[in-house]
Amino acid sequence: MRALEKLQEISKKLSPLNIENPAREAEILLHQGLNMDLVEMYRDNPEINNDQTVIIEDMIKRRAMHEPLQYITGHxxxxxxxxxxxxxxxxxxxxxxxxxxxxxxxxxxxxxxxxxxxxxxxxxxxxxxxxxxxxxxxxxxxxxxxxxxxxxxxxxxxxxxxxxxxxxxxxxxxxxxxxxxxxxxxxxxxxxxxxxxxxxxxxxxxxxxxxxxxxxxxxxxxxxxxxxxxxxxxxxxxxxxxxxxxxxxxxxxxxxxxxxxxxxxxxxxxxxxxxxxxxx
Ligand SMILES: C[S@@+](CC[C@H](N)C(=O)[O-])C[C@H]1O[C@@H](n2cnc3c(N)ncnc32)[C@H](O)[C@@H]1O
The missing domain is CATH 3.40.50.150 (Vaccinia Virus protein VP39)
Known part of the structure; x- marks a missing residue:
């Protein structure tokens, strides 16, 4: 799956969780999970490999348990x-x-x-x-x-x-x-x-x-x-x-x-x- 498709998927997963801005949070989680900056992510729309998928899915799971975004990104x-x-x-x-x-x-x-x-x-x-x-x-x-x-x-x-x-x-x-x-x-x-x-x-x-x-x-x-x-x-x-x-x-x-x-x-x-x- 490519990054921009994954972005939609994350946003959809976060939407029912009573999170104020799921689209913005999806962006943050994804570019951090891919370890690339936001502009680069939108520009290159990279294919996501298996290791990256594991990292990103773990971040989504944590956020779904209402762990604050900043604890997940670490800063x-x-x-x-x-x-x-x-x-x-x-x-x-x-x-x-x-x-x-x-x-x-x-x-x-x-x-x-x-x-x-x-x-x-x-x-x-x-x-x-x-x-x-x-x-x-x-x-x-x-x-x-x-x-x-x-x-x-x-x-x-x-x-x-x-x-x-x-x-x-x-x-x-x-x-x-x-x-x-x-x-x-x-x-x-x-x-x-x-x-x-x-x-x-x-x-x-x-x-x-x-x-x-x-x-x-x-x-x-x-x-x-x-x-x-x-x-x-x-x-x-x-x-x-x-x-x-x-x-x-x-x-x-x-x-x-x-x-x-x-x-x-x-x-x-x-x-x-x-x-x-x-x-x-
Ligand atoms: C509302 S937080 C403020 C943290 C930081 N100054 C900020 O503005 O983000 C309050 C802090 O007080 C600390 N604290 C609680 N009781 C304390 C005490 N008796 N003496 C010193 N610090 C205490 C907590 O560990 C916590 O870090």
Whole structure:
């Protein structure tokens, strides 16, 4: 069978699976399975050999079980970086790119000490380290698997001004660690809502990357007061938040004496990023 015929076949197989864009996913799976770029695939319409068929059929089988496309291809893009992902690490989302952009706009110096709490694949830490090359970035996560990906991503993207540490929130830091910017996309889904999410998320992505406690705010309640010890004078603490949590997170900032509290909306007009300053 030739590639373009196979493309139709894959698209048909994916269509009944409640996948948003089966034709696009078929293209991605096929060109990855054939190990050739998309333009080449359309131009040459190659005959698919037996070995390639086995690889492609395995990818389709995995996708039919609702395994996320990015776990199957093994990577995603984040702010122009190629980020490896797989089971055990959260797939970076477009709204998180917006947080990286907001942080980049807000910082007016290149020599910063930056902390990314709950770093996962390291996407935020790496995007900031790449943009601020004279800065030092630290990423912390509790998951060993996530950190394996984060370190691999730093290496693959040749980013040296970043280090990753394992542990609960601020625990791995030494005394007197002070940061200009602390950024975090913590787990923020309400526990009860996780099982109602699409299977790609609820069945495949790590629970400890999603579960924000009963009301989704556990991490904000812990990080906001604790961060005061780790922020420089007028340092910034910035969060991504759940679709309806921005005002509550802003309230927690206020309760703990932060100022210049700001909320930024994402491309869907959802209040998505909340940040504030701490004065010593
Ligand atoms: C929503 S994911 C964010 C990952 C990544 N920063 C991103 O934006 O794609 C949350 C991350 O928090 C980590 N995490 C969960 N509990 C933690 C804890 N107590 N301390 C540090 N990291 C934790 C998870 O392992 C997961 O990687």
């Amino acid at each position: 995603t893009d984040f702010m122009g970086l190629k980020i490896s992902v797989g089971q055990g690490v959260l797939i970076p989302r477009p709204e998180t790119e917006l947080m990286a952009e907001t942080a980049i706009q807000k910082c007016n110096s290149n020599r910063l000490n930056i902390l990314d709490l709950c770093t996962g694949s390291g996407c935020l830490a790496l995007a900031l380290a790449k943009n601020f090359q004279e800065s030092q970035v630290t990423g912390i996560d509790i998951s060993e698997t996530a950190l394996v990906y984060a370190k691999k991503n730093a290496e693959a993207n040749e980013i040296g001004n970043v280090e990753f540490m394992k542990g609960h929130l601020f625990d791995p830091l030494g005394q007197n660690s002070l940061f200009d910017l602390i950024i975090s996309n913590p787990p923020y889904i309400r526990r009860e809502e996780i099982k109602g999410l699409q299977p790609e998320v609820s069945k495949w992505e790590p629970l400890n990357a999603l579960d924000g406690g009963e009301d989704g705010l556990d991490f904000y309640r812990e990080i906001i007061p604790a961060a005061r010890e780790y922020l420089k004078d007028n340092g910034t603490l910035m969060f991504e938040v759940g679709f309806d949590s921005a005002d509550e997170v802003a309230g927690i900032f206020k309760d703990f004496g932060y100022h210049e509290i700001q909320i930024t909306k994402d491309y869907s007009e959802i209040k998505r990023i909340v940040f504030a300053q701490w004065t010593r």
